[in-house]
Amino acid sequence: MKSSKKILALLLTLFFVLASLTGCGQNTPSGAKAPEQTTASQSERTVVDMAGRSVKLPAEIKTIATFGSIGVLNAFVETLGEGGKICNEMSASFTKTDRWKYQYVFAPQLKTSPVFQDASGAILMEKVLQTKPDLCLAMTKAETDQLAAQGQNVLYLSWDKTEDVKKCITLLGEALNKQAVAADYLAYFDKTVAKAQDLTKNLKEADKKKVVYGSITTYTQPHLIAEWWIPAAGGISVTNNGRTAQSLTYTLEDLLKWNPDVMILSDPAIKKDVLADARLANIPAVKNKQIFSIPCVAHVWGNRTTEQPLTILWTLNKLYPNILPTEDLAKEISYFYSHFFQTNLTDAQIKEIIGS
Numbered sequence: 001m002k003s004s005k006k007i008l009a010l011l012l013t014l015f016f017v018l019a020s021l022t023g024c025g026q027n028t029p030s031g032a033k034a035p036e037q038t039t040a041s042q043s044e045r046t047v048v049d050m051a052g053r054s055v056k057l058p059a060e061i062k063t064i065a066t067f068g069s070i071g072v073l074n075a076f077v078e079t080l081g082e083g084g085k086i087c088n089e090m091s092a093s094f095t096k097t098d099r100w101k102y103q104y105v106f107a108p109q110l111k112t113s114p115v116f117q118d119a120s121g122a123i124l125m126e127k128v129l130q131t132k133p134d135l136c137l138a139m140t141k142a143e144t145d146q147l148a149a150q151g152q153n154v155l156y157l158s159w160d161k162t163e164d165v166k167k168c169i170t171l172l173g174e175a176l177n178k179q180a181v182a183a184d185y186l187a188y189f190d191k192t193v194a195k196a197q198d199l200t201k202n203l204k205e206a207d208k209k210k211v212v213y214g215s216i217t218t219y220t221q222p223h224l225i226a227e228w229w230i231p232a233a234g235g236i237s238v239t240n241n242g243r244t245a246q247s248l249t250y251t252l253e254d255l256l257k258w259n260p261d262v263m264i265l266s267d268p269a270i271k272k273d274v275l276a277d278a279r280l281a282n283i284p285a286v287k288n289k290q291i292f293s294i295p296c297v298a299h300v301w302g303n304r305t306t307e308q309p310l311t312i313l314w315t316l317n318k319l320y321p322n323i324l325p326t327e328d329l330a331k332e333i334s335y336f337y338s339h340f341f342q343t344n345l346t347d348a349q350i351k352e353i354i355g356s
Helices: 002-026 035-042 070-079 108-112 125-131 141-149 164-175 179-200 226-232 252-258 268-276 308-319 326-339 347-354
Strands: 044-048 054-058 064-066 135-138 154-156 210-214 262-265 291-293
Touching (some): 044 164, 064 070, 070 135, 070 164, 135 141, 154 164, 179 226, 179 308, 179 326, 210 252, 226 308, 262 268, 268 291
Parallel strands (some): 064 135, 135 154, 262 291
16 A cells, blocks of 8 residues: 555656646746747848848748849849859740850759740749749839739849949848858959059040940930940940930931941841941941940840949950950950859850950
C-alpha cells in the first residue's frame, strides 16, 4: 500500500513539473519574440522605392521580373551582375527584331522564360502568379499598383533626370544585396564622365563638331538625355535649345540651317534613306560620310541606360578619333561588360558594337 502511494505521489509531481514547463513556453515575456517570429523577421527586409513605398523583400532575391521598360530595367539588373535572375522573356515590342540580341548574351535564360506582357503591354497576371518572382520592377505607377494589388513585391523606379541613374542603382543595390557593386558602378560613372571632360578640355569651341541625334527621316530627337551625353563627349547638340520636354520635333529647314557635322541615328535602318535623300546631300555629315548608328547592347545607348558612360566614350571616338582611338574604346567596352555584366564579349562582338 505504501509503495502504491509513493508511485502515485511521484506521478503527480512529474505531472506538475511538465505542466509548469509547458506554461513557461506559452508565456513569452512582454516585448520578447518567440523563436519562430525572430526567424521570420530575419528572413525579410524593407526597402523604400522611388515612389516612397515601403516594400518588404525576402532576405535573398532569386528571381526578378521586369515590366514595361524592359530594356532599361534588364540593364539595371545586369549591371549589378544579376542578369541570370531575370525570369521573364522580353515582350513582343522587343523581340520583333534582332536588335536586342545581346540581352540573350547577358541573360541566356530569357529565351525559355515566360512572357509577362502581351503585344499591347497588358500584364499577363496569371503567368506572373504562376512564376512567383521574388521581386518585380516597374517604371510606371499603373504597373506598380497592379502588381502590388496581386501581392507581388514590386519596386517602382523612376529615371526622369540624368542623375536619377544613381538613385536607381543605389536602390537596386540595396534590394539585391549588391551595395558594393552599386557603389563601384557609381564611381566608374563619375570617373568616366571626368575622363571625357579631361580628354576634350583643350577643344576650342570653334573646333567642336555639331551633332544631330535621332530619327533624321522623321525629324525627331526622341530623348532629352542626348542633350547631356553629346556635350559630355565634346560635341555641340544642334537640338539643345534649352528644352525640358523628352522629345523634340523639328523641320527639314531646321536641319539644313543647323548643317551638322555628324549624324547619329537612333535607328540603323534609316541610314539608307538619309543617304538617298538628295535634299540632305550638301550637309557636311552626309558629304563626309559622318553618319553613325547608336549601338543597342543591353539597351539603346542614346536612351536612358546604365551604359551611358560608354555612350559618351563611343561618341567621343566618333567625333574625335584622334583623341580617343578605337583601340582604347574597345578596351573600355570590354572592361565594362566583363566587370559589371560579368560577361566577356568577343573581339568580333566589340567590333560590331563600335560599328564603322
